[in-house]
Amino acid sequence: MSSDTGKRNAAREALKFVEEGSILGVGTGSTVNHFIDMLASEGPSIRGAVSSSDASTDRMRKLGIEILDLNSTGDLDLYVDGADESNRLLQLIKGGGGALTREKIVAGASKRFICIADHSKLVRALGEFPLPVEVIPMARSFVARQLKGLGGVPHWREGVTTDNGNQIIDVAGLTISEPIKLEDRINAIPGVVTVGLFARRGADVLLLGDENGVERLDRR
Numbered sequence: 001m002s003s004d005t006g007k008r009n010a011a012r013e014a015l016k017f018v019e020e021g022s023i024l025g026v027g028t029g030s031t032v033n034h035f036i037d038m039l040a041s042e043g044p045s046i047r048g049a050v051s052s053s054d055a056s057t058d059r060m061r062k063l064g065i066e067i068l069d070l071n072s073t074g075d076l077d078l079y080v081d082g083a084d085e086s087n088r089l090l091q092l093i094k095g096g097g098g099a100l101t102r103e104k105i106v107a108g109a110s111k112r113f114i115c116i117a118d119h120s121k122l123v124r125a126l127g128e129f130p131l132p133v134e135v136i137p138m139a140r141s142f143v144a145r146q147l148k149g150l151g152g153v154p155h156w157r158e159g160v161t162t163d164n165g166n167q168i169i170d171v172a173g174l175t176i177s178e179p180i181k182l183e184d185r186i187n188a189i190p191g192v193v194t195v196g197l198f199a200r201r202g203a204d205v206l207l208l209g210d211e212n213g214v215e216r217l218d219r220r
């Protein structure tokens with residue numbers, strides 16, 4: 001069961017990594033929303049943020065946080081984002097909110113990725129959460145057949161269009177025993193924009209909150 005107090009506790013802990021005057025990469029989702037609110041109300045003052053979604057951009061702008069373009073900032077020191085699942089190697093499944101592509105870009109452009117989540121997101125093996133895949137609309141059925149061939153059960157997230165104008169397929173039933181191999185394999189299917197497996201670029205630090213506090217795991 002996901003806990004809002006756990007999300008808040010993890011979000012508050014992440015504030016400690018933010019440096020005054022820095023440019024911060026900011027992810028998407030309910031846990032990150034807590035982080036954004038806390039950053040604005042009790043965090044250090046930052047120069048601005050590179051956002052991973054229109055939703056986070058709107059929220060930050062409303063709170064007076066300046067939004068910067070990744071094309072003009074260069075690489076970032078820090079990225080803070082949530083996850084749908086993490087294993088103990090800090091490899092992640094992301095994209096439950098459909099923001100996976102921009103999240104992967106900002107994570108890739110950041111030196112350090114702090115992942116914040118409530119404790120229920122820590123799993124022994126990735127794959128219980130259906131794996132999101134962003135696809136070019138005309139390729140949707142073709143990609144779905146390919147994903148079926150990998151042993152998954154693809155489901156079109158009908159009615160959802162990503163910030164990039166694409167569609168999402170959620171793949172259930174995958175056995176993800178080799179996350180890096182699967183990430184490469186799915187990314188190689190023509191028409192796939194991004195798979196929500198963050199195995200090559202996982203988190204560097206995972207902050208897992210629950211009712212009592214926060215557990216920190218570091219990438220080995």
Ligand SMILES: O=C[C@H](O)[C@H](O)[C@H](O)COP(=O)(O)O
Pocket residue numbers: 027028029030031032081082083084093094095096097098099100103
């Ligand atoms: O596309 C959405 C993102 O990958 C989110 O970071 C992820 O779904 C976790 O969201 P939440 O913090 O709401 O559980």
